[in-house]
Amino acid sequence: xxxxxxxxxxxxxxxxxxxxxxxxxxxxxxxxxxxxxxxxxxxxxxxxxxxxxxxxxxxxxxxxxxxxxxxxxxxxxxxxxxxxxxxxxxxxxxxxxxxxxxxxxxxxxxxxxxxxxxxxxxxxxxxxxxxxxxxxxxxxxxxxxxxxxxxxxxxxxxxxxxxxxxxxxxxxxxxxxxxxxxxxxxxxxxxxxxxxxxxxxxxxxxxxxxxxxxxxxxxxxxxxxxxxxxxxxxxxxxxxxxxxxxxxxxxxxxxxxxxxxxxxxxxxxxxxxxxxxxxxxxxxxxxxxxxxxxxxxxxxxxxxxxxxxxxxxxxxxxxxxx
DNA sequence: AACATTGGCAACCGCAAGCGG
DNA sequence: GCCGCTTGCGGTTGCCAATGT
Numbered sequence: 092x093x094x095x096x097x098x099x100x101x102x103x104x105x106x107x108x109x110x111x112x113x114x115x116x117x118x119x120x121x122x123x124x125x126x127x128x129x130x131x132x133x134x135x136x137x138x139x140x141x142x143x144x145x146x147x148x149x150x151x152x153x154x155x156x157x158x159x160x161x162x163x164x165x166x167x168x169x170x171x172x173x174x175x176x177x178x179x180x181x182x183x184x185x186x187x188x189x190x191x192x193x194x195x196x197x198x199x200x201x202x203x204x205x206x207x208x209x210x211x212x213x214x215x216x217x218x219x220x221x222x223x224x225x226x227x228x229x230x231x232x233x234x235x236x237x238x239x240x241x242x243x244x245x246x247x248x249x250x251x252x253x254x255x256x257x258x259x260x261x262x263x264x265x266x267x268x269x270x271x272x273x274x275x276x277x278x279x280x281x282x283x284x285x286x287x288x289x290x291x292x293x294x295x296x297x298x299x300x301x302x303x304x305x306x307x308x309x310x311x312x313x314x315x316x317x318x319x320x321x322x323x324x325x326x327x328x329x330x331x332x333x334x335x336x337x338x339x340x341x342x343x344x345x346x347x348x349x350x351x352x353x354x355x356x357x358x359x360x361x362x363x364x365x366x367x368x369x370x371x372x373x374x375x376x377x378x379x380x381x382x383x384x385x386x387x388x389x390x391x392x393x394x395x396x397x398x399x400x401x402x403x404x405x406x407x408x409x410x411x412x413x
Numbered sequence: 414a415a416c417a418t419t420g421g422c423a424a425c426c427g428c429a430a431g432c433g434g
Numbered sequence: 435g436c437c438g439c440t441t442g443c444g445g446t447t448g449c450c451a452a453t454g455t
Contacts, residue, residue, distance in 0.1 A: 127440080
């Protein structure tokens with residue numbers, strides 16, 4: 092016996108909601124509440140599926156919803172909690188009054204992921220990409236790294252080139268404009284060479300990392316002062332001495348060259364505080380790494396191998412994560 | 414100006430959990 | 435404990451406006 096469909100698909104309207112439909116639904120819910128979504132469209136005179144009504148109400152019509160731009164504080168919260176709970180959008184949204192899980196999910200997918208990437212942070216693991224590369228180079232055997240690097244270059248070449256060359260291109264554009272005799276077309280013609288050059292430098296950096304494992308000792312992944320990738324990073328903001336962390340100063344004012352707007356670290360010239368290298372890789376049974384590992388939960392303070400990531404006072408969790 | 418591509422967002426889909434009989 | 439139903443959730447799709455070529 093199959094599952095009963097939530098509505099008669101044939102008689103149900105789909106797609107964008109009209110203002111009239113919104114009014115009908117809102118006024119019906121104002122009078123009768125939201126009990127039994129299956130009956131609501133019928134009783135409200137709507138040719139909609141109950142599920143569709145529920146979504147429309149919870150994601151758009153609810154009077155307590157906040158519409159419009161996400162603030163820096165909200166973005167911080169999303170990133171912060173995403174690093175802890177992952178794609179649990181409802182949990183993250185619960186920390187943001189007036190925002191729905193759909194809002195948060197969309198904002199993450201369209202904006203925040205890109206922001207983090209442009210900062211040199213992997214949006215999945217929330218680790219700096221250079222850190223991931225270092226982990227790869229110290230964990231895998233050199234032949235494996237070479238194959239991986241080759242595959243990654245194939246898959247993400249365009250994205251990497253965009254990230255890595257953007258600032259250099261901007262800089263060169265300014266220079267070419269300023270310098271007499273240096274025309275725009277010369278610049279464009281040299282763009283392909285620039286890309287090829289960048290690919291070669293990426294490969295060189297990876298191969299150096301393979302050949303010189305000592306520059307990235309496993310217990311000091313962050314403190315990688317070696318020449319590994321320094322060749323191809325046009326600009327690289329060094330990490331604060333106290334260690335990398337998401338914090339208010341890192342998230343505000345996109346236009347002023349704040350870390351939100353910069354490639355935080357795409358190479359080994361980035362440095363970190365000494366504390367970051369002191370932690371060992373040890374996993375506990377819960378998947379969280381134990382003392383000396385990447386993620387240590389001490390009360391509400393969450394550490395990782397990069398130092399303190401989040402300092403969450405108990406009241407920071409508006410709704411406790413189960 | 415026309416067409417193609419991209420970005421942002423709303424809505425849909427299907428699965429799983431929760432709940433009551 | 436099982437069954438049927440409702441609700442919640444996360445992934446995906448589709449539409450449309452903005453931007454680029």
